[in-house]
Amino acid sequence: MNRALRLLRRRLIGSIPVLLIVIVGSFLLLEAAPGDAVDAYVASVGGDAGMIEALRQSWGLDASPMTRLAAYLWALLHLDLGHSVAFSRPVLDVVLERLPNTLLLMGAATALSFALGTALGILAGARPGSARDRLLSIGSLALYAVPGFWLALVLTIVFSVELRWLPLSGMETIASGKTGFARALDIARHMVLPVTSLGLIYLALYLRMMRAGMAEVWRMDFTLAARARGIGRRRIVLRHVARNALLPLVTMLGLQSAQMLGGSVVIESVFSVPGLGRLAQEAVGSRDTPLLIGIILVSAVLVIVINLLVDIAYAALDPRVGANEANA
Amino acid sequence: MAGFKISRRRVLAGSAFLLASTALPSIGWTQAKKGGRLVVAADSEPRNLNPAIVASNGVFFVASKVVEPLAEASFDGEGGLEPRLATSWEGSEDGLTVTFKLREGVTWHDGKPFTSADVAFSALNVWKPLQNLGRVVFKNLEAVETPDEHTAVFKFSKPTPLQLIKNALPALTSVVPKHVYEGKDIAENPANNAPVGTGPFKFAEHKPGEYYRLERNDKYWGESEPQLDEIIYRVLPDRAAAAGALEAEEIQLAAFSAVPLADLERISKVPGIRVITEGYEALTYQLVVEINHRRKELADLKVRQAIAHAIDKDFVVKTIFLGYAKPATGIVPQNDKQFYTPDVATYGFDVAKANALLDEAGYPKKDDGKRFALKLLPAPYFNETKQFGDYLRQALAAVGIDAELVNNDSAAHQKAVYTDHAFDIAIAPPVFRGDPAISTTILVQSGIPDGVPFSNQGGYKNDALDALIAKAAETLDPAARIELYKEFQKKVAADLPLINVAEWGFITVARDTVKNVSNNPRWAVSNWADTYVET
Numbered sequence: 001m002n003r004a005l006r007l008l009r010r011r012l013i014g015s016i017p018v019l020l021i022v023i024v025g026s027f028l029l030l031e032a033a034p035g036d037a038v039d040a041y042v043a044s045v046g047g048d049a050g051m052i053e054a055l056r057q058s059w060g061l062d063a064s065p066m067t068r069l070a071a072y073l074w075a076l077l078h079l080d081l082g083h084s085v086a087f088s089r090p091v092l093d094v095v096l097e098r099l100p101n102t103l104l105l106m107g108a109a110t111a112l113s114f115a116l117g118t119a120l121g122i123l124a125g126a127r128p129g130s131a132r133d134r135l136l137s138i139g140s141l142a143l144y145a146v147p148g149f150w151l152a153l154v155l156t157i158v159f160s161v162e163l164r165w166l167p168l169s170g171m172e173t174i175a176s177g178k179t180g181f182a183r184a185l186d187i188a189r190h191m192v193l194p195v196t197s198l199g200l201i202y203l204a205l206y207l208r209m210m211r212a213g214m215a216e217v218w219r220m221d222f223t224l225a226a227r228a229r230g231i232g233r234r235r236i237v238l239r240h241v242a243r244n245a246l247l248p249l250v251t252m253l254g255l256q257s258a259q260m261l262g263g264s265v266v267i268e269s270v271f272s273v274p275g276l277g278r279l280a281q282e283a284v285g286s287r288d289t290p291l292l293i294g295i296i297l298v299s300a301v302l303v304i305v306i307n308l309l310v311d312i313a314y315a316a317l318d319p320r321v322g323a324n325e326a327n328a
Numbered sequence: 329m330a331g332f333k334i335s336r337r338r339v340l341a342g343s344a345f346l347l348a349s350t351a352l353p354s355i356g357w358t359q360a361k362k363g364g365r366l367v368v369a370a371d372s373e374p375r376n377l378n379p380a381i382v383a384s385n386g387v388f389f390v391a392s393k394v395v396e397p398l399a400e401a402s403f404d405g406e407g408g409l410e411p412r413l414a415t416s417w418e419g420s421e422d423g424l425t426v427t428f429k430l431r432e433g434v435t436w437h438d439g440k441p442f443t444s445a446d447v448a449f450s451a452l453n454v455w456k457p458l459q460n461l462g463r464v465v466f467k468n469l470e471a472v473e474t475p476d477e478h479t480a481v482f483k484f485s486k487p488t489p490l491q492l493i494k495n496a497l498p499a500l501t502s503v504v505p506k507h508v509y510e511g512k513d514i515a516e517n518p519a520n521n522a523p524v525g526t527g528p529f530k531f532a533e534h535k536p537g538e539y540y541r542l543e544r545n546d547k548y549w550g551e552s553e554p555q556l557d558e559i560i561y562r563v564l565p566d567r568a569a570a571a572g573a574l575e576a577e578e579i580q581l582a583a584f585s586a587v588p589l590a591d592l593e594r595i596s597k598v599p600g601i602r603v604i605t606e607g608y609e610a611l612t613y614q615l616v617v618e619i620n621h622r623r624k625e626l627a628d629l630k631v632r633q634a635i636a637h638a639i640d641k642d643f644v645v646k647t648i649f650l651g652y653a654k655p656a657t658g659i660v661p662q663n664d665k666q667f668y669t670p671d672v673a674t675y676g677f678d679v680a681k682a683n684a685l686l687d688e689a690g691y692p693k694k695d696d697g698k699r700f701a702l703k704l705l706p707a708p709y710f711n712e713t714k715q716f717g718d719y720l721r722q723a724l725a726a727v728g729i730d731a732e733l734v735n736n737d738s739a740a741h742q743k744a745v746y747t748d749h750a751f752d753i754a755i756a757p758p759v760f761r762g763d764p765a766i767s768t769t770i771l772v773q774s775g776i777p778d779g780v781p782f783s784n785q786g787g788y789k790n791d792a793l794d795a796l797i798a799k800a801a802e803t804l805d806p807a808a809r810i811e812l813y814k815e816f817q818k819k820v821a822a823d824l825p826l827i828n829v830a831e832w833g834f835i836t837v838a839r840d841t842v843k844n845v846s847n848n849p850r851w852a853v854s855n856w857a858d859t860y861v862e863t
Contacts, residue, residue, distance in 0.1 A: 035740045035741075049780055087536070174541070175560065
């Protein structure tokens, strides 16, 4: 545990320069985009010159970019993420409101694609080159190639519009007054389609990786030795081949978490899930710099934490990693 | 437990219903069934939900059920109006005074009585200084006198036509409670996101990214109104999702063309769903080609005429709007009953004539078949404005003008066209709001500061036209004022400061069970007090 804490501290300190670059970079990028938050706002509601000037003043956009960046960083030092101009609310509130939705959606989708991908990968890798292997590989690649919005729309048409088995969109039944278990069940029902759409797409990554890893392990000496010792095939596949091929997948899981937190704008839009991806898109559209940087910062911190967890899982799966970590 | 109450009236109504259902089975006594929940699609969540500050359709769509104006537009009411918070209005001879009699016995949602002080406060502290449209229409409003609790007398410093004030009543006069706003920062008041009004529905909650919920105001002044118990606005950002949600019966109504035009034919055949084109008559959007007159080629009237002749308006209506629009003749739309005149210069689709005009103007085709190049910026707000950009590029190529398409998002478009003037031609969707003085004359008037959206930022200056606009702004006699605006339409069509291509209202798609839909010319942004869901 002590080691994990040390690791955490080192990671956090090491990530400060990265976060700083990310903040300044996003700030400058939005600054370089034509039009500011007031332009985005008056484009939707109209207004005259006096109103536009008053808005720029009250939203603090009349100062020079460098002054605003300095003010933002100063506030950030005091752990203040600032005020979203597009939502007229504190950035932290807006982001934290959406974060659970994104975590739930993407967490479930990642779990689905990891579990199903690994399982199918083991099936495919048990006999590399067999008909079953080819079928699974081609099927998963086809899913990977399908555009996300198309898969999502087809699933909704079949299961929501035609069969009416599952709700079409949203996080939960609106103003249903459900609580506790009934509410959890309701949310789960709403999550089935978006999680399936996302999970099926990423399934191929894990399946292919598992299969390739297993194909490699099959050729290794210890596998041959195990076979020579007359160990049953099932035991060889699960205990020797699959277990050794699993490590790279855990790495993949950590990498995917970054993508996961960015959310999926398309899936979130189609299923109207109020998540971080859609929020980031709105922040860019409304030139809401504090909000965009807030989203990026919160996501970055979470990615760091998740990768830390992956490292710890690594140590558990492969004792060699732990030994190296102790020396480093 | 708490919701279960038996009153004598309910028992009576229930037995009347039973009696009626046996006596008149064929009529279907559905009127007796009050209540119900209406779920509609919403595509945006406005930053500020106070219609007194932001008079825009996105805000009205939700807020007009909560906060009421002095009067609402009506198909058959006197002067096209139906009283809401005001019961009558009268102008003085000199045009300096307008007297409103206000409705009695109205209470705010928090229980306080509605009085003339609220109207005076809204007019002087909100509409005039803060509202996007009110800053223009009420700029000469000096004072509002309140001789008694139900009379508000507007005093203007310059003669102001009663006709203009009347036409502005539906959109510009949402009344907010003085006791909630007084003494605080009005622009940042929390009530701007949880409005308190006098309307048939109370604001209940907003879950960002998910929905708005309004609930029935039991103390509403309208007799046996509202009919609905609840209205829910589901946020559906994906346009394809609205059609699916209607089919799956997750929503019952989608207004403002939330269902894309291309889906209408298919969805109109789904049993239980109907496509409604009425209810937007007072919210006409116009497809306009904005012209930067600073470009020497475009400052030449012949070139502008040539561009007008190069556009096949019928094709645009048929192909881009799939028939759900009308070709425009001028700057005032045809469905306006007061001001519109068809008696203006017209520019039929005629490529040969366009080519001849360009030759005459001194811009012959060069060896590559091109005359000159232009930068074309379509507004990103509607699919149709973007598609028209693609069309216009081809139409101009046919007459030898090489248009380069520049596609921007909202903020970038706003800055490029209205602040930096970095365009040659742009495509805009301005709105006609029932009177040319509200948001139409500024499209061609000179002397407007940089940065004002949907205004003349093309550097056009025509002294005669400016004089006409100024004169109409202070002409009190309604007939004379209408004549001036007819003259205005003729002058615009003759000199082409901009080119009007088409005009459109939106489409509502609703399930058959939703009744009293589209029964006024601003239906989607009116109060829905008489709307109900048949169950």
